[in-house]
């Protein structure tokens with residue numbers, strides 16, 4: 248039935264034939280976009296960025312009544328938001344970044360299991376239905392960048408942790424409820440008719456702006472005709488003068504750039520880059536260097552160049568090598584600028600590229616989104632600190648580049664991919680597979696060793712631990728990357744974490760501006776272990792969802808895979824012990840109260856004990872109850888067990 252429903256869905260919205268679904272196409276659970284099934288029924292459908300068009304037919308969608316997660320993010324779907332009241336199991340819905348219009352359907356409020364509603368970036372109008380207050384489990388409500396009007400309902404769900412209604416046309420007072428008081432300006436900004444303490448515009452001082460409700464049209468009194476004509480004339484004259492000046496500036500700039508290019512051709516590129524001898528840094532000339540143009544895939548920030556790291560005309564730029572050794576000094580700024588670049592991905596900090604130099608030497612370059620925050624001194628200090636870190640389980644930061652409008656970080660390139668692709672496959676459609684417990688233990692030990700090394704520096708944290716930030720080294724050892732970079736995020740322009748990153752974060756860190764801590768890293772580590780054991784991305788808050796049932800959930804997921812004949816996930820006493828060991832460690836790490844979590848030193852000890860035990864038990868039939876698990880048991884865990 249689900250296959251039929253999906254095919255009907257395809258024929259209604261996939262005019263460009265992006266979804267390779269067809270009748271007789273085998274088990275529907277393996278179809279592209281079907282991320283999870285329960286008892287053979289589709290439970291997670293993620294169709295993001297498939298260029299889907301047209302409107303969603305509620306009759307078709309409601310046939311998929313076992314759905315828990317539904318995402319159509321980043322398509323071009325339009326029309327009214329569908330009535331999904333038949334999807335009684337739905338917990339998370341992502342319809343953001345489409346062209347949906349019409350009013351917000353109040354029927355969504357009958358979906359009592361609903362936790363995550365993301366409708367941002369559409370043209371949805373009308374009021375936010377007050378009936379959303381009935382969704383007791385609501386956790387994330389993102390409605391920003393729409394055309395919503397009227398007041399914000401007085402949400403009182405204490406579990407509501409993420410709210411964004413910015414950039415709409417909402418009006419009236421932001422209700423002062425326990426659930427809403429802790430959201431700040433970024434949740435409400437861009438609604439000029441809204442008032443409240445949270446946005447620094449208290450309602451008391453002046454009468455609150457009138458609320459515009461679609462049912463009461465607002466009548467704007469006519470201005471006297473004469474004054475309006477004069478204003479128009481002034482506007483026209485000012486516009487023309489402004490336009491003329493802008494044109495003049497553009498022509499001057501064009502002339503300036505052309506002249507520089509001619510001069511550059513006359514001198515060698517090497518001449519334009521001065522290599523400062525004796526100092527561990529290579530500096531760009533005053534006029535900047537012009538990048539090579541022989542690659543593809545990357546657009547320069549300035550001038551829109553393809554395929555090289557260019558920062559023409561931006562003043563002094565310097566490439567500073569970090570750490571010691573010859574390998575990292577075997578290229579210069581010029582080589583890096585001429586390298587061809589291929590995009591590896593875009594993340595919260597910026598874009599990441601594989602840069603292949605003319606010599607064939609490959610590095611990974613992270614181009615930071617914000618090249619001005621923090622101030623230069625602080626940025627340098629952090630780079631020097633991170634550059635000193637050298638450990639077999641860390642991806643080394645080799646160099647950084649700093650110019651006026653550009654900051655690049657240079658890391659070793661890791662061709663074996665990430666832990667994310669190991670677990671979930673490289674295709675976006677790839678379903679995750681739980682790993683064998685021996686692999687889980689080995690990876691856990693690598694990660695814990697790397698993380699402990701970071702934590703040995705007082706106050707230093709990873710801050711963004713997740714499976715795509717773990718790369719596989721030449722012996723398939725796990726290496727942490729992107730460590731210590733959260734301090735480069737500008738608190739004045741905070742970005743919401745993506746749905747997946749969100750649930751790696753410790754509960755106390757989920758408010759955007761909360762700084763990273765070492766116990767929060769321990770929590771993320773626990774989530775990562777659960778991902779290894781189940782092959783599931785943390786698409787939801789596992790602790791809130793399953794609480795003390797996490798071990799049962801992990802077992803049931805692994806058993807399903809065993810039934811599918813994939814691997815001996817359990818089934819003998821030794822496996823069962825190891826699984827229990829890892830589960831205990833993960834459970835200790837995801838304790839809700841940070842003080843109840845073990846330190847990384849304790850975690851590493853538990854993992855090493857479990858590994859040692861597994862070697863002993865593989866040589867002997869004596870499986871005495873786990874010594875290591877006693878260690879874990881002795882850690883305070885009441886908090887997470889009491890959920």
Ligand SMILES: Nc1ncnc2c1ncn2[C@@H]1O[C@H](COP(=O)(O)OP(=O)(O)OP(=O)(O)O)[C@@H](O)[C@H]1O
Pocket residue numbers: 591592593594595596597598599611642658659660661662664665711715716717718728729748
């Ligand atoms: N040194 C590297 N070698 C090979 N691949 C890398 C390297 N560093 C990162 N990648 C891969 O590049 C992709 C993009 O990484 P990036 O850090 O930009 O985004 P992310 O990890 O998805 O998100 P975030 O910015 O939150 O860490 C990821 O798939 C990552 O595994």
